Amino acid sequence: MADKIYDDTVFKGLGVSPGIAIGKAFLFAQMEARAAYYNLADDTQIKNEIERLKQAIAKSIEQIEVIKTNLLGFEVKDPIYILEMYAAMLRDESFVERTTQNIRNERVNAEWAVGMTVDAYAEIFSKLDNDYIRSRISDVQDIGKRIIWNLAGEKQHHLPEGESPVIIVARDLSPADTAQMKIDRVQGFVTDMGSSTSHTTIVARSLEIPAVVGMEKISQAIRTNDTVIVDGTAGLVIVNPSPELIRRYEARRRDYLIARSEMLVSAKQPAITVDGYRMQIGCNIEFAEEIPSAIEHGAEGIGLYRTEFLYINRHSLASQEEHRINYESVIGVPPLEWATIRTFDLGGDKFFSDPKLAKEMNPQMGLRAIRFCLKEKEIFKEQLRAILGAAHRGTTRILFPMISGVEEIRETKKILNGVKTEILSQGVVIPQDIDIGIMIEVPSAVVMADELAHEVDFFSIGTNDLIQYALAIDRINEHVHYLYEPLHPAVLRLIRTVVIAGHKANIRVAMCGEMAGDPLNTLILLALRIDELSMYPLAIPRVKKIIRRASLQEADALFARVIHLSSAKEIRGLVEEYMWDNFADILPARDV
Amino acid sequence: MRIERELQIKNMLGIHARVAARIVAVTNKYASSVFFRTKERQANAKNLIDLLTLSCPLGSIVTVEIDGSDAKGLFEELQTMADDKFGEE
Missing domain, CATH: 3.20.20.60 (Phosphoenolpyruvate-binding domains)
Structure with missing residues (x-):
């Protein structure tokens, strides 16, 4: 890894849960993985990529089945049918066939090959004369995303091993996302989306940890393990702060905690x-x-x-x-x-x-x-x-x-x-x-x-x-x-x-x-x-x-x-x- | 055994996603290979995305080509589904 220069980059967002957190960022994985391109040098790699593809598809089917089971008690027919359709698409042999051929013939990694297949389908669908069916390409794209996501880093979805506290950085967080986090290790939240009433905000407040939301594109600017300061009171996020800035914010953090405890003294009076x-x-x-x-x-x-x-x-x-x-x-x-x-x-x-x-x-x-x-x-x-x-x-x-x-x-x-x-x-x-x-x-x-x-x-x-x-x-x-x-x-x-x-x-x-x-x-x-x-x-x-x-x-x-x-x-x-x-x-x- | 027969699509929306999902659920129970053919295209009826791209509206005639030991059972089941408008209107 290259030496990181302290860049003190400041981002402004909406501070929705007060307080200050200083720690290492953890980028919570998104469904919209952007696939990287690799050229495969030898035939063993081709075999490995095809194997990875098959595992990612199997994993995707498994996930869909789990979501489906979760919903079964609710008698909500439409979503379940969409899930069944996703599962059936994931089992589509020609999808697999096209993708493995891309890996073999174009000598590209599985992620890229999935992207190629989805693009090829987009081409075919765009030529159909039925509006409704033409729009189903979005479902093909969704399953493509899911496969790529499973290929790219299933691991990223869970917090890294260990007990060290982290600041969660994400595009957006759903109840399902926060439910699977080991929440006692989370020190702060930073998200692209969100407002004072969104789920991330509610969770951050209930846990009394600072959060800044509505930052538009910050999830692309921060990488896992970057040092980050989250000032949930002012709505600021500082990436890779200098030691001097960290010292200043540590002092502010102490002040905040003192002020808060003073506030609490009188809190119980009517x-x-x-x-x-x-x-x-x-x-x-x-x-x-x-x-x-x-x-x-x-x-x-x-x-x-x-x-x-x-x-x-x-x-x-x-x-x-x-x-x-x-x-x-x-x-x-x-x-x-x-x-x-x-x-x-x-x-x-x-x-x-x-x-x-x-x-x-x-x-x-x-x-x-x-x-x-x-x-x-x-x-x-x-x-x-x-x-x-x-x-x-x-x-x-x-x-x-x-x-x-x-x-x-x-x-x-x-x-x-x-x-x-x-x-x-x-x-x-x-x-x-x-x-x-x-x-x-x-x-x-x-x-x-x-x-x-x-x-x-x-x-x-x-x-x-x-x-x-x-x-x-x-x-x-x-x-x-x-x-x-x-x-x-x-x-x-x-x-x-x-x-x-x-x-x-x-x-x-x-x-x-x-x-x-x-x-x-x-x-x-x-x-x-x-x-x-x-x-x-x-x-x-x-x-x-x-x-x-x-x-x-x-x-x-x-x-x-x-x-x-x-x-x-x-x-x-x-x-x-x-x-x-x-x-x-x-x-x-x-x-x- | 090899069967080549025609099916008429009688439901309002044609072979849309829900119907296609229902069809592949049936075809995949059988060992026989099965293809749907229209004037323009051919699709493996065991593959959902493929089948969708066939884009068959109400009233279209699909040629069904089944090859395998359980071809007869499969065609009968498909025929029943199509006659029943795939459970739709």
């Missing part, structure tokens, strides 16, 4: 404004293991327990018993006063471990969340039985995602009541006071909030999706991400509508999206009279501290000024200015 308004503070979690840290950071309850992990990346459906054990581990954990369990929000980007499988044209608006549940009632009932079975542990709230109208919640409640009757007859004791709530994340639910309020005990505003749907922005698309603006006047008005409708019907209104955890928004949310803010645990100390120093009076005054503004930019400008003038010592340090 969030009461100087004029006596108490905001309930919940935490958003995915695993019971996060609870101790959430308590340490000042959570008073669980405002959002995501249950998707019970469904993804598994070989079979979790049993009802497994569900119940999981729910029992999050309900009634002192000093947490309540646990809000969101029923599964599968579909869209969260369901399939292989993004290729979720090929709905518009998965965010497709068959997901409550829609999936109302279609696959048996899967849904299993989950409800488990939640009800665990509810004896403490105050339980059940939260249904993606409700778009009254019919859906009525049908959902009917199913819930059916399950209640059924398990009561089996002698299971169900507490009387289980609250039922819905996520307000579809714009139609905002419009219908006054009607919906009569159906439930609470609302929880899911700002991530609500903003995405209301502003028509794909939150993981790096090109439109800049339009994602919680302080958009339309968003503020939507939230206000929901709170007014909820309070008129005497029900609580919570907020559990990213918007709730950004301290810059805290005064605005006070003015809107949200009853409960639920956020990732790390965000709690700051938000609480701001609430304790603020008054409703000043929050209302600020809100009165912004609500008359018509542009998101003006509102953000005004809010940020006010917050920096009055709460600068609490806000996270600004980028320098």
Whole structure:
């Protein structure tokens, strides 16, 4: 290896999980392997390459079969059929034949030979007159990628042996990717894709490790074993820093940890404004293991327990018993006063471990969340039985995602009541006071909030999706991400509508999206009279501290000024200015 | 035994990916070799990608050429599938 000169290259991205990490990069392998070209000098190599090809194809078939088995319990016909097609393509003898001939005749390595075969098929397909079949070339290309990927470095997919900590660098990370990492060795995440609400962000925050996302092409600029500094607070990544820079960042890292521990000292005090308004503070979690840290950071309850992990990346459906054990581990954990369990929000980007499988044209608006549940009632009932079975542990709230109208919640409640009757007859004791709530994340639910309020005990505003749907922005698309603006006047008005409708019907209104955890928004949310803010645990100390120093009076005054503004930019400008003038010592340090 | 017979494609979408996958699942159960032929092309009906490139729409006539000891059983099964519009519309 050539001597590396310290180049101090700085990349700027979106800091989504604060803190500083310094360590060796590990490039997490991508499916889009770019094949290298080698000329084969002798015939033994040809034999070896053909053998490698056959093994890579066998491996690919095996992987497809595993994914297929994982999905079998779900009765999702389309993806399974696509997988069967992939498997059949991988078994296509003429594909193998063409590729081995390329190796033999052109004397090229297996990766290159696969690329040649795929190109040859692309040529053939492009000449077909049937549009539909012509487009199937994408499937041939997909299996080509998979074979090349298996040829190139199956090893790269797993962390290197040993215990040394690493910084994961990737194009993007799916739940399946992070699930297979030895997570205790990961010190930081750096990804090309992503936003403040993507999976990488959620995982990084829940593990309290720094992450910078949305870096566009950094996975091509960093190589495994490069030294990397990740500044998740400022959103910076520095590749191959000089010893001097490393020293500076080590000092910053210590400062950060000290500041954080100071913040934690007051984290457990309640969030009461100087004029006596108490905001309930919940935490958003995915695993019971996060609870101790959430308590340490000042959570008073669980405002959002995501249950998707019970469904993804598994070989079979979790049993009802497994569900119940999981729910029992999050309900009634002192000093947490309540646990809000969101029923599964599968579909869209969260369901399939292989993004290729979720090929709905518009998965965010497709068959997901409550829609999936109302279609696959048996899967849904299993989950409800488990939640009800665990509810004896403490105050339980059940939260249904993606409700778009009254019919859906009525049908959902009917199913819930059916399950209640059924398990009561089996002698299971169900507490009387289980609250039922819905996520307000579809714009139609905002419009219908006054009607919906009569159906439930609470609302929880899911700002991530609500903003995405209301502003028509794909939150993981790096090109439109800049339009994602919680302080958009339309968003503020939507939230206000929901709170007014909820309070008129005497029900609580919570907020559990990213918007709730950004301290810059805290005064605005006070003015809107949200009853409960639920956020990732790390965000709690700051938000609480701001609430304790603020008054409703000043929050209302600020809100009165912004609500008359018509542009998101003006509102953000005004809010940020006010917050920096009055709460600068609490806000996270600004980028320098 | 060698069979050469014609099959008519009666389903709306023709031999598209799902149908092709179904066909190769059947042909690969048999020892006989099997080729589908249209005016323009010929495809090994045991190979999915090959079969797709045949691109047979509704109403097309495919010449099926089977050679092997279990040729008869295979043709009958293919015929039943085609008559049943491959389980589609």
